[in-house]
Amino acid sequence: AQSVTQLDSHVSVSEGTPVLLRCNYSSSYSPSLFWYVQHPNKGLQLLLKYTSAATLVKGINGFEAEFKKSETSFHLTKPSAHMSDAAEYFCVVSKSGTGFQKLVFGTGTRLLVSP
């Protein structure tokens, strides 16, 4: 069965400093991995996805993530945080090669950005 573990429930950064949100996955198949962001009162938005192509995936709003099979990790990074990045972030795994199939969500990491 697929699962993801988000290692931090909260991450606090100052505006302009780098962001690192950690995610480890477990999968008996070659996984598809995603990062979603949830802003209050808005639907979840897909930031980026890995589907067995390039291991370094670039997403929207300056975010990127690197798939490391040897470490079973898919950490999300951004060079410089912006106040608007404050939100809940979910690491997600899918058994199939698409985001259209059953998704398994991590427990989420709340990113706090201070001025």
Add this chain to the structure above:
Amino acid sequence: GAVVSQHPSWVICKSGTSVKIECRSLDFQATTMFWYRQFPKQSLMLMATSNEGSKATYEQGVEKDKFLINHASLTLSTLTVTSAHPEDSSFYICAGGDFAYNEQFFGPGTRLTVL
């Protein structure tokens, strides 16, 4: 990206009553709808998957007689919580999927409070 709406955004009801939540894909045809449940400060859990014109497939542990899902058209799915009880209070999120997009598009969610 494609847009999914939910109505209502917030509903309060008395114990024992039924509540219907609508999920609409506004600018695409969702051949598959996914219904998730999110408890406070927790992750999203998939409740059921429905294909247009077919019966929904429920995840293990989800009572299909309590959570009635209808997906009568390519743009509308409904979730009815029957005989709601306080433990059904939660945040319900739908997502629409289509093979062409290879992605699920999430609605903003409906907060249900059962008194």
